[in-house]
Amino acid sequence: MATRSSKLRAPVTKPVALALTALVAAAALIGGPVTMAYWNDATEQTPQQIESGLLSITAGITATYFDLASASDVASTVSAPSAQGLIPGKRGQKITYTLASGSGDAVQSRILGSISAPATSVWTEIYSKGYLAVNAETVGECTVNQTPGAPSWVIGNAPGQTLKPGESCKVTVTLSIPAVANISGKNVDVSRALLNLRGSASLNPLVDFAANATLAQVPRAEEN
Amino acid sequence: MRISFRTVPRTAIVAAAAVVTMIGIGLPASTTGAHLTIKAAVVHASSGVGTWCSVPNPAVASNVYKLSEFTEIQAPESTTDPRAGKTTVRMLVVPVVNDGSFEPVEPLAPHIGGVENQLGVRLWSCTPGMSATQSIKLTAWRGNYATTAASAFVWDAAPSATVPFARARLNTDALLAINGSTTNSTRPGVELRDAHRGINRLGGQSGANADPLTMRYSWMLTNGRTKNADFANDPFCASKTCRVDGGSGATNYNNVFSGVDTAAAANAVHRNSTTYLAEKYYSASGAWPTTTTTVQQLQCRSKLLWEDWRDNWYNSSTACPRSSTWTQYQSREIDVTVTADASPTATPTVVLPKGSSSVDSLLRDTTGTKVQYVVLEWWGAGTPPEDLEVEVFVK
Numbered sequence: 054m055a056t057r058s059s060k061l062r063a064p065v066t067k068p069v070a071l072a073l074t075a076l077v078a079a080a081a082l083i084g085g086p087v088t089m090a091y092w093n094d095a096t097e098q099t100p101q102q103i104e105s106g107l108l109s110i111t112a113g114i115t116a117t118y119f120d121l122a123s124a125s126d127v128a129s130t131v132s133a134p135s136a137q138g139l140i141p142g143k144r145g146q147k148i149t150y151t152l153a154s155g156s157g158d159a160v161q162s163r164i165l166g167s168i169s170a171p172a173t174s175v176w177t178e179i180y181s182k183g184y185l186a187v188n189a190e191t192v193g194e195c196t197v198n199q200t201p202g203a204p205s206w207v208i209g210n211a212p213g214q215t216l217k218p219g220e221s222c223k224v225t226v227t228l229s230i231p232a233v234a235n236i237s238g239k240n241v242d243v244s245r246a247l248l249n250l251r252g253s254a255s256l257n258p259l260v261d262f263a264a265n266a267t268l269a270q271v272p273r274a275e276e277n
Numbered sequence: 278m279r280i281s282f283r284t285v286p287r288t289a290i291v292a293a294a295a296v297v298t299m300i301g302i303g304l305p306a307s308t309t310g311a312h313l314t315i316k317a318a319v320v321h322a323s324s325g326v327g328t329w330c331s332v333p334n335p336a337v338a339s340n341v342y343k344l345s346e347f348t349e350i351q352a353p354e355s356t357t358d359p360r361a362g363k364t365t366v367r368m369l370v371v372p373v374v375n376d377g378s379f380e381p382v383e384p385l386a387p388h389i390g391g392v393e394n395q396l397g398v399r400l401w402s403c404t405p406g407m408s409a410t411q412s413i414k415l416t417a418w419r420g421n422y423a424t425t426a427a428s429a430f431v432w433d434a435a436p437s438a439t440v441p442f443a444r445a446r447l448n449t450d451a452l453l454a455i456n457g458s459t460t461n462s463t464r465p466g467v468e469l470r471d472a473h474r475g476i477n478r479l480g481g482q483s484g485a486n487a488d489p490l491t492m493r494y495s496w497m498l499t500n501g502r503t504k505n506a507d508f509a510n511d512p513f514c515a516s517k518t519c520r521v522d523g524g525s526g527a528t529n530y531n532n533v534f535s536g537v538d539t540a541a542a543a544n545a546v547h548r549n550s551t552t553y554l555a556e557k558y559y560s561a562s563g564a565w566p567t568t569t570t571t572v573q574q575l576q577c578r579s580k581l582l583w584e585d586w587r588d589n590w591y592n593s594s595t596a597c598p599r600s601s602t603w604t605q606y607q608s609r610e611i612d613v614t615v616t617a618d619a620s621p622t623a624t625p626t627v628v629l630p631k632g633s634s635s636v637d638s639l640l641r642d643t644t645g646t647k648v649q650y651v652v653l654e655w656w657g658a659g660t661p662p663e664d665l666e667v668e669v670f671v672k
Binding site for chain 1: 319320325337338
């Protein structure tokens with residue numbers, strides 16, 4: 054018997070340990086989705102990196118100016134521009150948001166986010182009159198769609214598109230003020246129009262874009 | 278029944294463990310729909326406009342002309358012999374009518390004054406410390422081309438139903454000398470160029486007649502006006518035999534352009550302009566101005582002969598002849614208007630709305646109230662800054 058018992062004990066211990074491990078793992082995975090609680094809610098600190106152990110996201114931002122002169126078909130009559138800021142017909146700005154999943158993530162994910170600007174009164178008027186050109190485009194595994202008639206966008210994925218661990222979604226918002234804008238078939242000297250719009254007020258800040266995004270795990274069956 | 282691992286077959290336990298493991302891994306995402314989510318913090322990026330200085334854009338305002346884009350021509354240098362030496366200048370000759378294409382790009386400053394429909398120029402620049410050796414001269418001329426052949430109007434850009442007058446350019450680049458007087462073959466562009474350059478051969482002055490050039494000239498910007506004295510009057514024209522024409526140009530751009538030396542440092546644009554309104558010395562249609570006075574005129578007539586009233590023909594005394602036995606005289610005084618040549622002061626050069634006038638009739642106007650030919654010229658070494666501009670407007 055003693056011999057038989059020792060023969061039985063050894064093979065039983067291994068599956069039990071395996072089963073217990075699986076249960077613990079299952080419990081760990083079920084814990085979040087069942088309660089729909091985030092593993093870690095939005096943080097207000099930088100760097101913007103949040104980790105759950107199996108899914109993480111980082112959000113970065115860069116802003117650069119670029120020369121409009123070569124792209125403008127109408128010469129600007131602006132001179133003595135300052136080193137910073139948008140200049141009609143002379144200088145635009147690109148703001149790039151990089152939203153990336155962690156390279157150590159265990160799962161693939163989809164992104165859902167937005168970029169929007171709480172309008173100031175001057176901003177609204179400048180945008181609505183067509184004096185400010187704004188557009189957004191993406192690089193990487195995501196799409197961006199503008200809300201019709203508004204300077205805001207929704208970030209998402211195309212069907213079948215996912216973010217694999219370490220992949221990123223880059224959204225670049227380009228802002229520029231043309232030297233001349235064609236409004237209702239009539240050319241407008243924008244640098245002078247801004248003078249009239251400004252009056253005695255300051256045009257700045259022109260816009261403050263806020264971007265946020267959420268990564269959600271893709272069901273295993275939909276990973277690619 | 279109590280289940281004991283000891284009684285369960287080993288293969289079953291292994292299978293159960295495998296199932297539980299698979300469920301543990303696959304259940305949240307594929308079976309229950311539960312999944313992981315993670316949210317990034319909100320990130321902000323602000324954008325704003327910079328500061329700059331701006332002048333009107335010729336691509337929008339057709340009545341704004343960049344000095345650097347004036348046409349380069351060879352113009353007579355001598356003021357007496359148009360066939361003598363030539364000199365390089367940059368010039369535009371623009372027919373100005375009140376057709377809407379010469380509206381000011383923005384309202385004039387209140388202190389400018391002037392009258393409605395008055396012709397004027399406004400000089401724009403953002404450049405401080407401009408050339409002190411380049412000169413500029415801007416004049417305006419009443420037309421004298423009622424019978425000029427259509428072929429004599431040679432254009433770089435002709436006004437039409439689709440080309441506004443502000444974008445029209447008379448061609449000035451010809452070696453023809455100015456004629457002794459305007460004929461039907463006179464090329465307006467060349468004549469205006471030479472008149473502007475101070476060549477006074479337009480019929481000349483004869484006796485007590487007024488000078489033909491003075492009877493066509495309007496002062497805009499020549500020597501005598503500066504940004505600090507934009508209301509200054511042209512030299513006083515004391516008598517009918519005087520001559521007032523373009524004179525010499527205004528040297529040193531810093532004296533006539535405002536630059537940015539007084540501009541406020543605020544974002545958006547700065548205002549930088551200096552305005553000069555056109556003034557002339559002739560009456561309407563180019564006549565020498567006159568003055569009228571009312572005097573008392575003594576008149577007499579004979580009562581006996583029932584004559585008509587006559588001015589005091591009898592003698593220069595203030596009394597009619599005394600009545601005699603045979604003649605009896607009556608007297609009376611009436612108001613008489615006396616016209617005399619005036620010593621003119623400058624009066625505004627006004628261009629009235631064109632109404633339904635055709636392009637051709639506007640060009641042939643000789644009253645000076647339908648068209649004014651404006652000559653814009655600069656000369657000197659080098660090239661002016663890109664942002665030096667002249668705006669020609671009808672107020």
